[in-house]
Amino acid sequence: MTPATSQPAPRTAAQIARTPRGPRPVPDLGVQPPYRLPPMVDTVLPNGLRVVCVRQPSTSMTEVRLRIPCVPRRPEDLATAEVTAATLLRGGAGRDHWETDTLLARSGATLDAVRSPMWLNLIGSAPGGGLSVLLNVLTDALADPRREAAEVESAKNRLTERIRVVRAQPQVFAQEALRTHCYRDDPAVRDTPEPAALAAVTAGGVADFHRRTLTPTGSSLVLVGDLDPERTAAEVAALTGWWRGGAADWEPIRVPELRPEPIVLVDRPGAVQSQIRLVAPGPARTDPAFGAVSLANLVFGGYFSSRLVTNIRETKGYAYRTDSRFEDVKDTLRLAVEADSATGYTAPALREIRAELARLADGPLPDAEVESARRFLLGMSMISLASQATLATNLSSTLGFGLPPQWLTDFPEAVRTVRREEVEAAARRWFDPAAFTGVVVGDREALAPALAELGEVCDVNAVGAVGAVGAVGAIGSVSAVDELARRAG
Structure with missing residues (x-):
């Protein structure tokens, strides 16, 4: 009988990462080539x-x-x-x-x-x-x-x-x-x-x-x-030669300007979790600073390596979900910050969000953070145009925003050339904590004492902002049914 051939013991990840000469070097990331729209x-x-x-x-x-x-x-x-x-x-x-x-x-x-x-x-x-x-x-x-x-x-x-x-x-x-x-x-x-x-x-x-x-x-x-x-x-x-008719017979809807008001507490009696929702005016996509604002948003809270995610989710554990993004509200663009937290951590989470906004606006921004955000944005831009479905969806959205198809490639190319100083200027202009208003939704009885200590940051007496009882029935409407049903999943 032939003896079984002995197999070498499997190496661990730590062993694979080292060579006799020292740690195995990590290869540099390749340069992302410019994307060109197909014919x-x-x-x-x-x-x-x-x-x-x-x-x-x-x-x-x-x-x-x-x-x-x-x-x-x-x-x-x-x-x-x-x-x-x-x-x-x-x-x-x-x-x-x-x-x-x-x-x-x-x-x-x-x-x-x-x-x-x-x-x-x-x-x-x-x-x-x-x-x-x-x-x-x-x-x-x-x-x-x-x-x-x-x-x-x-x-x-x-x-x-x-x-x-x-x-x-x-x-x-x-x-x-x-x-x-x-x-x-x-x-x-x-x-x-x-x-x-x-x-x-x-x-x-x-x-x-x-x-x-x-x-x-x-x-x-x-x-x-x-x-x-x-x-x-x-x-x-x-x-479609038969299809005729002008535009709808009403004027375009214009959304009122945001007012820089205190954040208010909205009561959901008995809730064990809280939702923090903050918004501030954002730039138009045609604004020359839009690329710089996009990078500043990523550095702040727009992706997994952002300051906000690292602080209140990964390090302190104050929130199990947090995000910062651009949000379209009819004809306007808003900066939106979100965090979902347990009731006991809601006030600390809100405090840290505002502290991170202040830190971003005050600067300076390290080159490494800006470059990391830039690589992420360029990579996601390429992914969003890679398949037939994503290219069709993004082209349709771009036309809906009143932009030409070439914007899909022009914007990433503009992002490549944004300087760190421009991102810092965008952060000062658009991420001032005083520009943000919003709501904290949760159990009023449990949240009010801690939020009251934040002073002018949160008005715990303004529950009537969404109705006298602050209950689901007092809210006028929900977002579009199909859209919200899709997002909620």
């Missing part, structure tokens, strides 16, 4: 629809994103818009929703309609042979404003139940408490309907809203995939 056709059709077709044949699929302006102002329009989105693909061209779903499934295509605060978005994908089917289903849905009464009633019931479920989540409560504190009852920031308004929606009202609102002017259609851009643009033009 595309960018055209505006005679009816006002903007069509962008991009050839990126990484797979045999094509991603489709249609974005239609949909900014209701009145409560009844808000409810009708939600039902319109929920029923848009439930028929068309004489088909019921079962026939539509079967037609898409047999061609390997998917298509969904989602309403966000400013847009109605149709999101789909299809293999090469199924693109024509998807486009025909999409245009058929736009062409037919009629709704069956049973479909409308079913959609109303589904939406009412989803709103009830979403409103039970602390994240949603906190977001709406913040909106109410910042903007009071201004209709510009009401994103989803009340159940009573939903109950009043009729099939006739949905059809009328569809005709008035779902128009090509201001809309954009993005297609990214294994396609011929010229031929695809021509096919879209032929399919």
